[in-house]
Amino acid sequence: MDFDSFPHLIGWELTLACNLRCRHCASSAGAARSREFTLQESLALCEQFPELLVCEVIFTGGEPFLNPGWPVIAAKLRDLKIKTGIVTNGLSITDEVVQRMCESGLKSAGISVDGPEQVHDRIRCLPGAYHKTICGAERLAKGGIDLTVITSVTSLNVGLLDQMFELVRSLGAWKWQLQPLFPTGRGIDDRELHLGYQDFLQLGRFIQERTAHAGKKFPRIVPADSCGYCSELDLPEFGWNGCTAGRSSVGIMSDGRVKGCLSWPDWTVEGDLRKEDLWTIWFRPSVFAHLRTFSADDMRRSCSGCDKASECGGGCEAMSLATTGEWHCDPYCYRRLMEIPRAEQAIARASYADRAVAGCDRPLN
Amino acid sequence: MNKYLIERYKLAIDTTPWWWRVAYLIIPDWDRFDKGLLEGFDRIQKGHDKAFNNLVETHLSAYLEKGTMPPMAISGAIMNIAEDVVAGRVPTLRAGDYIALQTFKRSAK
Numbered sequence: 001m002d003f004d005s006f007p008h009l010i011g012w013e014l015t016l017a018c019n020l021r022c023r024h025c026a027s028s029a030g031a032a033r034s035r036e037f038t039l040q041e042s043l044a045l046c047e048q049f050p051e052l053l054v055c056e057v058i059f060t061g062g063e064p065f066l067n068p069g070w071p072v073i074a075a076k077l078r079d080l081k082i083k084t085g086i087v088t089n090g091l092s093i094t095d096e097v098v099q100r101m102c103e104s105g106l107k108s109a110g111i112s113v114d115g116p117e118q119v120h121d122r123i124r125c126l127p128g129a130y131h132k133t134i135c136g137a138e139r140l141a142k143g144g145i146d147l148t149v150i151t152s153v154t155s156l157n158v159g160l161l162d163q164m165f166e167l168v169r170s171l172g173a174w175k176w177q178l179q180p181l182f183p184t185g186r187g188i189d190d191r192e193l194h195l196g197y198q199d200f201l202q203l204g205r206f207i208q209e210r211t212a213h214a215g216k217k218f219p220r221i222v223p224a225d226s227c228g229y230c231s232e233l234d235l236p237e238f239g240w241n242g243c244t245a246g247r248s249s250v251g252i253m254s255d256g257r258v259k260g261c262l263s264w265p266d267w268t269v270e271g272d273l274r275k276e277d278l279w280t281i282w283f284r285p286s287v288f289a290h291l292r293t294f295s296a297d298d299m300r301r302s303c304s305g306c307d308k309a310s311e312c313g314g315g316c317e318a319m320s321l322a323t324t325g326e327w328h329c330d331p332y333c334y335r336r337l338m339e340i341p342r343a344e345q346a347i348a349r350a351s352y353a354d355r356a357v358a359g360c361d362r363p364l365n
Numbered sequence: 366m367n368k369y370l371i372e373r374y375k376l377a378i379d380t381t382p383w384w385w386r387v388a389y390l391i392i393p394d395w396d397r398f399d400k401g402l403l404e405g406f407d408r409i410q411k412g413h414d415k416a417f418n419n420l421v422e423t424h425l426s427a428y429l430e431k432g433t434m435p436p437m438a439i440s441g442a443i444m445n446i447a448e449d450v451v452a453g454r455v456p457t458l459r460a461g462d463y464i465a466l467q468t469f470k471r472s473a474k
Binding site: 004005006051279283 | 459460471
């Protein structure tokens, strides 16, 4: 067998149900999927993880706390010695929830904060959401949960990151993950949120400068996979070695379907855990072929001919698929954007959908 | 009790470019367990690798003690472990061998 890596990290969508209807939601979350896993099925799935050498599971959604089985599933994973975390919008976090998290071994949480109050509520489409989220974050920190703040970076907040840094610090977060908007799901048509070239570069420079000045102070800024690659803006500790999806990480949807990454479109589903177990899907010879066996010749569009192709692999596949529909060609590569003439960078709101007009598909030379 | 145990949490992981890749799993020998490295032992006994450990032990013992060749699908894996045992090294299990053994175990279900 040629492929001998394992899904060390699993993103597990516990439910697609959500108590928010955020404008940028890549999953278009709201209602639960029609046939989501039962608790019994979920626990049986956990039993499959040890032999696949799974080291960490992250609960996502939807809003994962809306799956009433989360404490049982978390406790099961704790018993299997698998580290578990959760990504939440923070609305459901009461002191009792924090207590149950501690009891079930769920010791880390990522909470979504998308800006100061007005911006957050505008993106989350719910007045008062910010206040509830901040209260939730404070309860998590007070309860001893390792707190990460996750910000979906959009055109509405990219200019407010300095201001947000102080907020994140005041919450007691250990990490601040900055995730550029994926133009997919509900975010695809909401052009007001889309990032232009200059916005991407502004984000990259913010990350670099803040990290350089912060030293070992918290929060540590964690650039998402779609912030890169192979440029002077890369952080040494987060060097890009290619997308891990389908190689050492995998996404499990709440109805048991399996993708390399939960941010990928549904046509990338590689299997169904109601029909096959995860081992069978993971080691099927043809599975995740685009990710496991490719060469520099497989790079597309803006990545075609790039001399970093074999090192980078075309960037974040979620961003590549969301913006181009193809693998191996994330057009929002800093290295590439920095070579685009400033006049083109300055195109107001050169959004994802306008990329071809703006010249983003031009090969790097 | 198993004589040869797989401590799956002590992974040696190769971080060469492209992706994290398991290179070896360390198999602690019996003496080390007798000396009190019981945390891993508990994990295994309470965990889900019992059948796997039994499989390895059965074929490894048969090969080392009686010269019985393992089934073709796992012969390479078992002989690699046996080589380590005979040479007095801490036995290690290559990721590919681990996959072959697990696949064999699963096919026997």
